[in-house]
Amino acid sequence: xxxxxxxxxxxxxxxxxxxxxxxxxxxxxxxxxxxxxxxxxxxxxxxxxxxxxxxxxxxxxxxxxxxxxxxxxxxxxxxxxxxxxxxxxxxxxxxxxxxxxxxxxxxxxxxxxxxxxxxxxxxxxxxxxxxxxxxxxxxxxxxxxxxxxxxxxxxxxxxxxxxxxxxxxxxxxxxxxxxxxxxxxxxxxxxxxxxxxxxxxxxxxxxxxxxxxxxxxxxxxxxxxxxxxxxxxx
Amino acid sequence: xxxxxxxxxxxxxxxxxxxxxxxxxxxxxxxxxxxxxxxxxxxxxxxxxxxxxxxxxxxxxxxxxxxxxxxxxxxxxxxxxxxxxxxxxxxxxxxxxxxxxxxxxxxxxxxxxxxxxxxxxxxxxxxxxxxxxxxxxxxxxxxxxxxxxxxxxxxxxxxxxxxxxxxxxxxxxxxxxxxxxxxxxxxxxxxxxxxxxxxxxxxxxxxxxxxxxxxxxxxxxxxxxxxxxxxxxx
Numbered sequence: 001x002x003x004x005x006x007x008x009x010x011x012x013x014x015x016x017x018x019x020x021x022x023x024x025x026x027x028x029x030x031x032x033x034x035x036x037x038x039x040x041x042x043x044x045x046x047x048x049x050x051x052x053x054x055x056x057x058x059x060x061x062x063x064x065x066x067x068x069x070x071x072x073x074x075x076x077x078x079x080x081x082x083x084x085x086x087x088x089x090x091x092x093x094x095x096x097x098x099x100x101x102x103x104x105x106x107x108x109x110x111x112x113x114x115x116x117x118x119x120x121x122x123x124x125x126x127x128x129x130x131x132x133x134x135x136x137x138x139x140x141x142x143x144x145x146x147x148x149x150x151x152x153x154x155x156x157x158x159x160x161x162x163x164x165x166x167x168x169x170x171x172x173x174x175x176x177x178x179x180x181x182x183x184x185x186x187x188x189x190x191x192x193x194x195x196x197x198x199x200x201x202x203x204x205x206x207x208x209x210x211x212x213x214x215x216x217x218x219x220x221x222x223x224x225x226x227x228x229x230x231x232x233x234x
Numbered sequence: 235x236x237x238x239x240x241x242x243x244x245x246x247x248x249x250x251x252x253x254x255x256x257x258x259x260x261x262x263x264x265x266x267x268x269x270x271x272x273x274x275x276x277x278x279x280x281x282x283x284x285x286x287x288x289x290x291x292x293x294x295x296x297x298x299x300x301x302x303x304x305x306x307x308x309x310x311x312x313x314x315x316x317x318x319x320x321x322x323x324x325x326x327x328x329x330x331x332x333x334x335x336x337x338x339x340x341x342x343x344x345x346x347x348x349x350x351x352x353x354x355x356x357x358x359x360x361x362x363x364x365x366x367x368x369x370x371x372x373x374x375x376x377x378x379x380x381x382x383x384x385x386x387x388x389x390x391x392x393x394x395x396x397x398x399x400x401x402x403x404x405x406x407x408x409x410x411x412x413x414x415x416x417x418x419x420x421x422x423x424x425x426x427x428x429x430x431x432x433x434x435x436x437x438x439x440x441x442x443x444x445x446x447x448x449x450x451x452x453x454x455x456x457x458x459x460x461x462x463x464x465x466x467x468x
Contacts, residue, residue, distance in 0.1 A: 176345030
């Protein structure tokens with residue numbers, strides 16, 4: 001009985017450490033643009049054992065003005081599709097874009113945005129309107145002309161998207177197919193900050209700390225009883 | 235123990251002391267489970283109940299009663315988290331069609347619009363079918379409202395009309411429909427385990443365990459001394 005209690009307590013403590021890992025991930029990424037808060041929700045599974053699952057919170061982050069013409073923030077549930085070097089499509093909310101050597105708009109990881117939007121070499125100014133139309137002015141006074149369009153997509157269940165690091169996500173069976181999103185707005189010259197709420201993180205740390213300590217107290221307590229039970233002859 | 239020659243030495247003393255220690259361990263196990271699940275939302279603490287003749291029954295004489303006290307309710311910031319501020323349970327459907335009761339109201343929406351628990355089991359509505367949105371909401375915090383009586387309402391942001399409404403199936407522990415409910419959207423109910431109560435409960439347990447152990451040792455010593463003395467008597 002005692003060894004069972006000790007094992008479960010130690011196992012639960014490791015699960016709490018896993019939760020703490022997510023909290024530190026959130027705090028570390030508090031200033032990462034487009035980062036979404038992750039949680040580790042714990043539950044008792046069918047065999048009455050503590051288990052947990054990682055969940056992302058896709059609520060809108062606050063939008064910060066940067067003034068850089070290739071910074072775009074997404075207002076709404078949309079994602080920015082990017083084509084990775086191997087040809088697969090990934091999705092991101094991080095809109096700090098740039099131009100690569102060939103003149104294409106790329107993400108900050110160097111992935112081409114959409115199917116490739118080429119900006120002419122002689123451009124003076126890039127304009128991205130809220131619907132995603134990318135226009136270019138060649139001289140300060142000339143009329144802007146359209147060179148491409150950023151198609152935003154959304155998912156029925158964004159929580160089901162698979163994270164592959166670098167703030168990028170892949171479609172999965174759980175997320176559903178990408179749907180063209182015309183409701184979300186693009187804001188040029190802005191970036192979306194992370195939606196991490198530091199107060200919730202502190203609250204989480206305090207609760208997890210209490211949980212870890214109480215689990216280890218149980219291990220210690222059980223160990224004391226164990227020793228006494230073994231040394232019955234003294 | 236009965237020695238030949240009708241000397242009734244210690245009765246069942248040794249046996250009773252061992253059973254006493256086992257009983258303390260049985261009670262300790264229940265408190266340890268409570269402490270280990272302190273941080274688990276919706277967990278209901280178990281209180282040990284000791285029957286008569288426990289000195290003969292040992293740990294079999296210890297039973298547990300589920301405490302239906304309402305746990306600590308805290309804000310979580312997730313629009314699909316629900317806490318029950320009254321007694322009662324949400325209903326979850328298992329894969330084999332059986333219904334399980336839970337107070338853990340953390341919900342998530344899958345790609346088909348089903349409201350699911352953290353471990354992916356669908357929540358049941360008052361009419362006994364899984365709750366499924368007819369239209370997939372894009373912005374949960376703006377569109378989904380869960381009222382105090384458990385009505386899940388889905389607003390259409392464009393038309394301002396209600397697209398879908400369904401009442402969550404909240405039942406009492408006997409399975410009948412709970413007559414008075416108070417659902418709090420955006421809140422999570424933590425376990426109703428009180429750390430201080432659990433620790434103060436296990437402190438005397440340890441002393442009782444030690445007392446039984448001491449009694450065992452004393453009886454054992456007396457018995458062995460008696461056997462030696464009797465062996466010397468001619």
